[in-house]
Amino acid sequence: MTTAELSADGSYARVVGSGGDRIFGYLKRYKWPYLAGFVALLGATVLALLPPLVVNWAVDDIDRTIRGVGGDIGAAGLLRYAALIAAIALAEGVLRYFSRWVVSGSSRRIEYGLREDLANHLLRLDQGFYVQARTGDLMSRLTNDLQAVRDFLGPTVVDITRSIVILVAGFAFMWAIDLRLTLIAFAYLPVVILLMAYFETNIEKRFFEVQDQIAELTERSQENISGIRAIKAYAQEDAEIRTFARENEEMRRRSMRLGKYEAALLPSMIVLTQGGTLLVLWFGGHDVVDGRISLGDFTQFFLILTILSSQLMAVGWIVASAQLGVVAIRRINEIFRTTSAIADGPHTTSHLRGDVEFQGVTVRFGAAEPILRDVSLRIAAGSTVAIVGATGQGKTTLVNLVPRLLDPVEGSVLVDGVDVREYRLDDLRQQVGFVPQESFLFSESLRENVSYGRQDASDEDYQGALDISQLSNDLQQLTQGLDTVIGERGMTLSGGQKQRAAIARALLKDPPVLILDDALSHVDTHTEEEILRRLRTYMRGRTTILIAHRTSTLRSADRIVVLEDGAIVEQGSHADLIARDGVYARIYREQLALESRSEDVDARLVEREHAPDTPADGEGGAP
Amino acid sequence: MSFYEEDDAIGKVYDSRLAGRLLTYLRPYRLQVVASLLMMFAVAGLELVPTLIVRRAIDHQITPGQTDELPVLAAVFAATLACIFTLRFVQMYLMWWVGQHFMLDLRMQLFTHIQRMSVSFFDRNPVGRLVTRLTGDVQQIEMVISQGVVQILTNLLMVGAIVVVLYYLNWQLALIMTAFLIPLVYLVRIFAQAQRQAFRDQRMWMARINAYLNELITGVAIIQLFNRQRRNMEYFDQRNRGAFDANMRVLFWYAVFEPTVVIFNAVTLGTILWVGGMNVLDDALTFGTLVAFITFMQRFFWPIRELSERYTMIQGAMASAERIFGVLDEPEEVLDEEDARELEGVRGDIRFDHVSFAYNPGNWVLKDVDFTIPAGQKVAIVGATGAGKSTMMALLSRFYDVQQGEVLVDGVPIRELRQRWLRRHVGVMLQDPWVVSDTVEENIRLRDPSISTEQIHAAAEAVGAHSFIERLPEGYQTVLAERGANLSTGQKQLIALARVAAFNPAIVLVMDEATASIDPETEDIIQRGLNRVMAGRTAIIIAHRLNTIRSVDRIIVLHLGEVVEDGSHEQLMALGGIYARLYELQYQVQSATS
Structure with a gap:
């Protein structure tokens, strides 16, 4: 379902572009899917507002029938309305599916491409960058931040668009009934927006305080557990517990500061949106009694407001997600903007x-x-x-x-x-054959590690490199010889073995x-002597x-x-x-x-x- | 920090044993929880009121063409909103408070428990895993308590309240609506199941991406030096592509689920309009009730949809709880005996009385090791x-208990001594000095308040660390970077030496392994510091250099877990055994290259 589609439109092609243009470049690359998705979304959202209109017609028909003024709707008529609602929903459902699949699908393709680009970019950055960068932070940017960007370019963008379309279309539908009542119902919108802004600024600040403290706690735990042997050796567990308790308490304090606002957000939204309903009840009620609008109109108004409220309820979440997305985009662009010296x-x-x-x-x-x-x-x-x-x-x-x-x-x-x-x-x-101070090997087989710089080496070359580096002596000890997988999920080599493997790797390159x-x-000294003795021949003719x-x-x-x-x-x-x-x-x-x-x-x-x-x-x- | 974990086990959504155990953590806060629950009930009821007011307004005011009662209705409406706001706010704040305290308690319990575990526990559990338990896992549960449970309960209560009201208003229509509920629940379950598998794949691929990224980033210089960007990117691409495919499967189920619910909603709405409309025509139902039904219907279905969204959250929390309890349930292996005691003072006599020890049963690392070291001997x-050298040291600190024989200090088996008291008197100089990101001073005293600043300075001076510390930007108050990145290896070792001196133990254990990357000058300073730390104390050194060996009183040669030779340098040389041969070999190597 996925791979085939992926290659069909060749979306593995990568966007070239520098710095902050990268994400924009991807959006441009997927402009057609996005456009189609948004058109479908527009249709779906407008369709979602239609059932209240059908209810309006039905209510008015029933009302007229009861009062005996020009109308006689029976079971068949009502069933037709019901069928109409179902048909609208069917169309809406198809469009919704399409828009989500296309837009979110594109966002996931962008995530894929960006991750590839980022990894590629990282592999080209110079050591000056890596001296300052922290591994954990980089990894987090390629995973957590990218996911935030993907959610932003997918569901969040969809939800933002949907919110706007619902507001505009809802306004239009209501205006078609009565402008005055519409304006009254929308009068509370600025209040909602102001309130939301108030909450957002307060929540954001405290949210980041909490995040900082989480990082602090992680750091503390990391430090404590990596040093547990020293702590135990000096019987300092209690001092560690005290320090940790302080940080933990600080975490709670910061969370509680955030909690005040978090707890008020949802109730405020509920009350505000319900306030809109109250306004409509008051003014709309009078309108119906005064004959300005029909009972069906009133019902439709009421139902559209319900739809609007439930959308508005999600706005808090949408804003938060958008914020995360924007921060994540910034963090990702930071990497892209770093060019290799x-x-x-x-x-x-x-x-x-x-x-x-x-x-x-x-x-x-x-x-x-x-x-x-x-x-x-x-x-x-x-x-x-x-x-x-x-x-x-x-x-x-x-x-x-x-x-x-x-x-x-x-x-x-x-x-x-x-x-x-x-x-x-x-x-x-x-x-250049280079053996660095810290010998780094990959979690692959020893053979893959040694042949890292040159795959076409002959068996003789291999034997030569293994001999000089004296790694050949270690091979018997390894269960599967050169095919032993080393590293995190494999065998752990000693420092000396690692260094010898790193030497073999450099020698095999024949530099x-x-x-x-x-x-x-x-x-050890003895092996060092052996290696040096053999190296002397190898070094002949080499700098x-x-x-x-x-x-x-x-x-x-x-x-x-x-x-x-x-x-x-x-x-x-x-x-x-x-x-x-x-x-x-x-x-x-x-x-x-x-x-x-x-x-x-x-x-x-x-x-x-x-x-x-x-x-x-x-x-x-x-x- | 869960980067290196692939334990993508997904827990059950509800496990009564786990849930019951989690509940015990809420016991201290039961008042708050009960109050919060009561408020939830109130909220569920109150939230129906606005819709009922609208119904009354339509039936009694608008349809008959009256407005006299509207002000009263509006006032009740407004008052209800005020109540809802207050109750909801207080209730959410309370649960947030409970969640935070729960988190505080659980994390503290976990941390304390981890501190009490024996060293073998840390042999089995990588650092990253334990850090995840303390941070991510605890947080995941807290989230469910302060947000998830509240939402779910409120929503479920709401559904209950709506059902009651609907049956009260018109039982035939209510019956139709509840009938629609059954297939919806069924549908949600099917989707949830399909999604779960996709989620699992997604997490697994992300873990793989993380593991590989770690390797790419740490090995970037090698990749560049060997021009292997392309091949490493190919490996990376496999993982990235796997994640993408899993992502698309997750998306597919989302994309299908939403429209299904929309259509389901519409069919229900149509049915209510149709059946309800006929009832209105027959005068069996009022307009207000019909509108109320339609409104309630919308409130009726979203809790179910939300439930499926919270599903993964709860599932994650249950898995976290299981992992946390897994750690908490690990028993302490090295325990203080009930009548464990402390000695008045320590002379520093050490005795290994026919000690045998194995990390894994049957695989003896030490075999019948037997020797006595009188106080003050080196x-x-x-x-x-x-050969079992470092194991022997670990046994002296009682990081592990011996299986046979006994380790004695001053003639007392260390099993009978309080562990922490023992360790306070056995100073260990580790091969790889541990440095925390705190001030130099705290690094020397390890945050132990009983060690004064004067003692710290004296200790630093004694081992020859004082002069370099004074040269640091803020002297003893200089904050060290993560893992002591702003110090050289030699400087870190000097700090570790000062630490030993500051704690002033009776017995010193030194892990002295090759430090070839240290320049001769620093080497010399460390050597002198080491000598000063050992002076006047019983000292055991895992020696790597002949220099150290010549300066000690006695040499014990361990071979395959057994003591094979024991005596002074001269005696062992005269013996002509392993030691002598070793020494000869070294000597030959030396003279061959001179």
């Missing part, structure tokens, strides 16, 4: 030599202190450079510039003599430029940039660059820098001392020697 | 991943 370049390339050069590169976020200041560095194709420095000196930022996870504010990064901003992004990144950002931090602490890694580099406070303070070969006895020599000595004092007692060595299948420690059992 | 535990 990393734009695609025109230059296509399929192979780079791997000559990397930083020219006077400065990076800073906003007005903060620069993370990198005027860094210039040339790394010849095929050489290996290690970047050294304490935490927060800009090492990661520097390597992020090469595959353009980030662009510098000043200066430029050149690969093979061409500014990286000139390359097509896909081409550039295809040439001319390889970047390892502290990629062996969770790997390699390493961020590392361990002395063995440092010694293996052709050149060492020392970063301090965002600037290069020393560079040269290991021997040169040791001879110079500067910053590097100090770092190296410290690190060497640390390693000799505190060389890992490598658990895995024991494991390998004595216990090939040690049962895992109880999951999360650590205090 | 012991390193060495062993492979899975």
Whole structure:
């Protein structure tokens, strides 16, 4: 019922357009369905107001028959009226079905398309955006907010239109009977609107206060439960309960402030709409007695007012939903308006030599202190450079510039003599193998994860990458080898295993430029040695940039660059820098001392020697 | 927060056991609930009055051509409206109040219960799930109480009142109308059933979209680096398309349901007009009554329609209630014994008396572990991943109870001690320091009011955290970001160390795992802080570095849950066992690379 229809009018096609035009663009795309839907809605709504007219005729016919003035309606006549009402309803029903299916259906197509667009857009935004964005918030925008937009473009728009049409058509129908009475009946409308505005402003403000508190409570619960082991370890449950009780009480207070208005809204609407009925009873009653209108007219008036009231009752809900929709549209547009600072370049390339050069590169976020200041560095194709420095000196930022996870504010990064901003992004990144500090794997099979950058790899390539990364050793431990599904619904890998998988993934890409950002931090010393030894062969002919602490890694580099406070303070070969006895020599000595004092007692060595299948420690059992 | 859940189980709409249990939460507020119910009855009756006034006006004033009674009728009408407003407002406010208190109580009970659960409970339940229980699930029930139930009851009462009045006015017509009610109820049920399945699909797909989005967003850098936007979008599209199809099915039932009710209404209206009209002709019915019938008819059907809309709401609430009670019904596994006691002071003697422990029955993690650590001794535990090191630590904090043997502190089995008292005296330095978004000060004292500001400063100074804290924008009053994002890993560990020092425990447990991403300088500061925290206390360290191991008095080697070697570094080296081999291996690696 759905898929077929979907492809029939090709509505999977996506709307292009920037920023806030996106939703409008979609509306334009679906203008015909919307138009048809609204025409049908118009018809249905007018039809809905017709039964009172039929009742009017019937009442007048009966009245005349009773009084014996020019009319004789019998059972057959009444049945005809009844049939007429049913026929009108049938037509109304068909039109209603059609309008809802078409309008709400379009809104759901728009939801689908927008979600696709948003996800696509997100995948193209740069790291600068993700540093600030919170995952939960983004997810909420792609689900809750999109649903609010969909409801706004579907049912809410239908209801708004319906309300307007009912008011206008109702007015027209009533005017046809008697203008004076109509004006009286409508006199209370401004009061209704004022009251509604009063309620809306008050409710909205308090509603958002409540929402903020819900977020606060969520945050508190999240924090408490993720830290429950620490809380228990320090026996601080009671302090936590007290803090939570305060937030909970605040939640109740805010809700009660909202409750006052919420509780008054519906009763006010009921009284106001009934007030209209009272006016009609008073003035209309006199009109009938005075002979200005007939009893049937009076009845019709009365019934139309009932329809109007029930529609007005829904206005509160419609306004609330519209508000939600507008807020949601704004939140969604915020994402669309955020453009990636990393734009695609025109230059296509399929192979780079791997000559990397930083020219006077400065990076800073906003007005903060620069993370990198005027860094210039040339790394010849095929050489290996290690970047050294304490935490927060800009090492990661520097390597992020090469595959353009980030662009510098000043200066430029050149690969093979061409500014990286000139390359097509896909081409550039295809040439860079990158192992980030935090190894992220997808909840797919290990094979899919390793072949993430290259599906056409041969078995040999596979074996090579697995060997170098030493992941091959872990495969026996995994129940289904490479086909083991990992992540949330699968097997949990250790930090070291994850890092090795991330390394294999980068190696399989066969890139001319390889970047390892502290990629062996969770790997034990012995395995690290193994990996480094094998990597040496692999790195031949490739440009390699390493961020590392361990002395063995440092010694293996052709050149060492020392970063301090965002600037290069020393560079040269290991021997040169040791001879110079500067910053590097100090770092190296410290690190060497640390390693000799505190060389890992490598658990895995024991494991390998004595216990090939040690049962895992109880999951999360650590205090 | 229900992002990662696919437990899309949809509860029954009405489950007497659940409903009964929910009702017990209303007991403290029974006065308010009863008052609210009484007002509901009054409202249901009063809301019929305007229509009856119109009927009287038509029959006694308008048709005969009189207006003398109209002012009285209008006045009664207005007075009725005033009453309706007052009653409805008070009644709704009361129920809102009750709903809020209900929510407050339930959430507090749930939170308190969660705080009392043992660690194994948290092993089984992911954080997201428990957060959902505390927020979304509680809210869902509150909504039904403060809004859903009221609406449904008022509407049902109204239908009852209308039926009574209709039969009083004209029983033949009333009979026809009630006859129409039966097929309508039947129809609503059919639609509700069809819709339920569609809703279930819709929720399932949304959960899938959420789970996948989480992955897309957290892995966005990898996706970009590996140029895999297209393939990941294909996966995403499958889920998005699934949600769309489910959405369209839901829409279909909505779109069909509405017109069906419209036609149903019209047929009833036509029938009343036809039969009623003939009755008027036969003088068996007045115009006023006919108009009243038509008006009532409209009020008569919408409660039924609304009922079907509230259906999903109630269903959701029942499912939430079931999940919440599921948590509340989890028994506390590690309980204080009735005569649990506290000791005067703690010396810090530790004894594992032939302890065996398994997380899952039969799968022993610790086997007959037996050793004594005299007060003030520093012991390193060495062993492979899975040897049972962290389990041993957890047992000392009594996060779990041992199945065989006994853990003793100062010669007293810890089962006989009050848990929270015990933990107050066993300080644990976790591997991954826990940081809350509060001030540095509160992070050190963990909101425990019994620890003074002076103690906090002294503790920070002792472990060498003072200088970096002072450099923070607002010193000890600096508010830390979510998960301590504005601190480095090393700084977080220093805060955790200060925490241990501030709580001044007799026994210190340290989880000292590899921290390779910390630079040597910070590493050094932490090492010094650690030494100061351990000084003068009984300390057990899960050691990862030879440095730490050399500084302790004694080394216990755990292997496959058993103590295989026990002694000083020199003794174990002389023994030539696992430890010695391990040490040799490390030494070789070191010299090979130097």
